[in-house]
Amino acid sequence: MPTPKQQLRIGLIGTGFMGKTHVFGFAAAQRVFDLDYDIVLHTVADRSEELAAAAAQTLGFSTSSGDWKTLIADPDIDVIDITAPNALHKQMALAALAAGKHVYCEKPLATTAADAAEMAQAAQAAGVRTQVGFNYLCNPLFSLAREMIRGGELGEIRSYRGIHAEDYMADAESPFTFRHDPAGGGALADLGSHALATAEFLLGPIERVQGDSVTVIASRPDGKGGRRNVEVDDLGRAFLRFASGASGSLEASWIATGRKMQHDFEVYGTKGALIFSQERFNELHFFDTSDRQGRRGFRRIEAGPDHAPYGAFCVAPGHQLGFNDLKAIEIAGFVDAIAGKRPEPFGFKAGHRIQSLVEAIQRSGLEGRWIDTSQ
Missing domain, CATH: 3.40.50.720 (NAD(P)-binding Rossmann-like Domain)
Structure with a gap:
């Protein structure tokens, strides 16, 4: 036994x-x-x-x-x-x-x-x-994208675009929640944190940011017959400069009407490009400039057993992982770290880094200038 x-x-x-x-x-x-x-x-x-x-x-x-x-x-x-x-x-x-x-x-x-x-x-x-x-970082296609970027398949990376947009706060009459409290909310902190984590996962450290945060819905029902003023952002945007020399932009919105789970990125290099959307998160789209004229275009890479650990869930490509599967992958990495088999996948130090970036973007918007975020 x-x-x-x-x-x-x-x-x-x-x-x-x-x-x-x-x-x-x-x-x-x-x-x-x-x-x-x-x-x-x-x-x-x-x-x-x-x-x-x-x-x-x-x-x-x-x-x-x-x-x-x-x-x-x-x-x-x-x-x-x-x-x-x-x-x-x-x-x-x-x-x-x-x-x-x-x-x-x-x-x-x-x-x-x-x-x-x-x-x-x-x-x-x-x-x-x-x-x-x-x-979201546990998606096998994120690891593939990073491998392709680091391996030079896209050439020199020139630019990046990231967005995390949903619509769960789009209704101005939806109630005030803990996310609207200055002590614990805002679209940039709630959703933009994911976009920032993805950006650094793929392209490495962000060394400068210039941001803008906007409160669109000024007050919300307080559940007691009145309204409560909203001080946090409904939209957060930033320009990014990476330590690698690449530049980029990022947007976070929880009032994006019609969007349920848009966590997207675009990476553009001298030899190729990648496009990803969380709304179809078992697909990564790749453009290769070495394709001959008349045959060029973004081609779909579909998640399958070749993209570990997809194969641990399903032996057949195209059958797709789900949101809860990504959480299982995250937990497996954490448990392996507890067992001493690997470093922490995304520990408290990494969490502090993301919160530091969020605050730098918020401060940049208030002060109207670029903020240094180099580690």
């Missing part, structure tokens, strides 16, 4: 959209990948005992709690998984780190770069493993 694996016991805080996605990711990762641990859904916490108990029953946790601090204090829990509202990330993560637990936190890591830096320093001091939820 095979030797039993050591358990990795998970304590989840928050059971909304991303909380459920994390649970699906843990379940799939354990079955798709040969992990060094058996993942155990130990305890889930939510705003009340009733909500937590219902979530435990639905999601498969052994126990539940209406107080997230009980998860921190429980010596049987190895990993604290934070999917609570952004403004709560710092308090929860620092408590978990002080207790010597590994921490998995949805993005943004914190609501300010200063807080994110404090969290990254605490993680380093604790000697544990951390992960920030940027699972």
